Amino acid sequence: MSSLPSSEPERWSSTTMPDLDFSVSGVEAVPYAMTPTLALKLNITNQGEEKIHAVLLECQVRIEAQRRRYNESEKERLVDIFGEPDRWAQTLRSLLWTHSASSVPAFEDRVDIDLLVACTYDLNVLAGKYFYALNDGEIPLTLLFSGTIFFAGEGGALQVGRISWSKEARYQLPVSVWKQLIEIYYPNTAFLALRQDVFDRLFDFKAKRGLPTWEEAVTTLLPTDEIPA
Numbered sequence: 509m510s511s512l513p514s515s516e517p518e519r520w521s522s523t524t525m526p527d528l529d530f531s532v533s534g535v536e537a538v539p540y541a542m543t544p545t546l547a548l549k550l551n552i553t554n555q556g557e558e559k560i561h562a563v564l565l566e567c568q569v570r571i572e573a574q575r576r577r578y579n580e581s582e583k584e585r586l587v588d589i590f591g592e593p594d595r596w597a598q599t600l601r602s603l604l605w606t607h608s609a610s611s612v613p614a615f616e617d618r619v620d621i622d623l624l625v626a627c628t629y630d631l632n633v634l635a636g637k638y639f640y641a642l643n644d645g646e647i648p649l650t651l652l653f654s655g656t657i658f659f660a661g662e663g664g665a666l667q668v669g670r671i672s673w674s675k676e677a678r679y680q681l682p683v684s685v686w687k688q689l690i691e692i693y694y695p696n697t698a699f700l701a702l703r704q705d706v707f708d709r710l711f712d713f714k715a716k717r718g719l720p721t722w723e724e725a726v727t728t729l730l731p732t733d734e735i736p737a
Contacts, residue, residue, distance in 0.1 A: 524556060524558070525556075525657075525669045526554055526555075526556045526558045526560060526657050526659050526669065527554070527555040527556050527672075528552055528553065528554055528555070528560075528563070528653075528657070528671060528675065529552070529553045529555060529675070530550060530551070530552055530553075530651065530653055530675055530676070530677040531550075531551045531553075531677050532548050532549060532550055532551070532623075532649075532651065532677050532678075532679035533549045533551055533620075534548075534549040535547065535548050535549065535679070535681060535682070535685055536549075536685070537685060537688050537689040537692055538624065538689075539692055541624075541626075543626050543627070543628075543693075544626070544627040544628075544629065544689050544690060544692070544693045544694075545624050545625065545626050545627065545689075546624070546625045546627060546681075546685070546686070546689060547622040547623070547624055547625075548622070548623040548624075548625060548651075548679065549620065549622065549623075550610075550620065550621050550622070550623040550677075551618065551619075551620050552612060552615070552618065552619050552620070552621065553617070553618045554615065554616065554617055554618065558659045558660055558661070558667075559614070559616050559659060559660040560612075560614060560615050560616065560619075560657060560658070560659050561614050561658040561659055561660065561666065562611065562612060562613065562614060562657075562658045563611070563612035563655055563656070563657050563658070563671075564609070564611060564612075564655050564656045565609065565610045565611070565612050565623075565653065565655040565671075566607070566608075566609050566653070566654045566655045567607065567608045567609070567610075567623060567651050567652065567653055567654075568604070568607055568651070568652040568654075569604075569605045569606050569607070569608060569625060569649060569650075569651055569652075570602050570603065570604055570605060570649065570650045570651075570652065571602065571603040571604075571605050571635065571638060571647060571648070571649060572602050572648040572649065572650055572678075573590070573600055573601065573602065573603055573638065573648075574600045574601060574602065575648035576645060576646065576647070576648055577645075578642075579643065581643060582641050582642055582643055585637075585640070585641035586638070586641045588637060589603075589634060589637055589638060589641075602650070603634055603635065603638060605625075605635045605649070606625060606626060606635070608623055608624060608625050608626075609655075610622075610623055610624070623651075627639075627686065627689060627690075629690055629693075629694055629698070629699055630699060630701065631698070631699065631700060631701075632701050639683075639686050640698075642683045643683070644683050644684065645682075645683055646680035646681060646682055646683065647680070647681040647682075647683060647686070648678070648680060648681075649678065649679045649680070649681050650676055650677075650678055651676060651677045651678070651679065652675075652676050653671055653675040653676060653677070654670070654671050654673060654675075655670070655671045656668060656669070656670060656671075657669045657670070657671060710722075710725060710726075713725060713729070
């Protein structure tokens with residue numbers, strides 16, 4: 509039986525695996541994406557001596573809700589997620605926000621990339637509810653990494669390995685950046701998904717009253733003492 513060509517990757521060999529470390533140095537709103545998107549400034553450092561040809565990076569982003577304080581108005585808005593504040597010792601927990609994937613180019617010691625994180629403004633989604641509830645401060649995030657590393661082994665042979673399951677990074681996302689992002693994509697706007705039969709009733713109400721906008725239809729239904737001046 510003929511051996512594999514030398515250009516074929518040698519999977520899971522005994523060659524020392526690259527040791528990659530991850531950190532986040534900043535964040536910015538991406539202004540012209542198809543959906544609201546944040547770019548996390550991800551720094552990747554190779555602690556070993558292997559030349560990295562490429563990385564297919566996967567990342568799970570979690571909100572560490574228990575790692576920050578909340579004022580009274582935030583607590584009121586978070587009841588829908590965590591229940592009454594007197595139960596938060598049991599219910600305040602880490603929340604899955606989203607997953608992200610990225611291709612990392614070749615590097616030796618260090619490379620910096622933008623890890624793109626799509627954001628939702630759907631208030632029926634847990635992460636959307638959580639972000640909307642916050643007035644200011646920072647959102648504690650934990651990024652959990654996995655993926656495949658293509659690197660040069662002994663003699664320059666192409667090797668393939670996996671990122672260690674224990675690799676992670678923490679970052680404090682400013683609430684102001686999320687608010688800026690939403691204002692870019694949805695200025696002075698909020699979204700609410702309704703069950704079809706409820707929307708049909710609201711549609712009929714708006715049509716029968718001859719109301720020109722959805723805002724006027726909803727405002728008409730709200731008690732006058734609860735309508736902001």
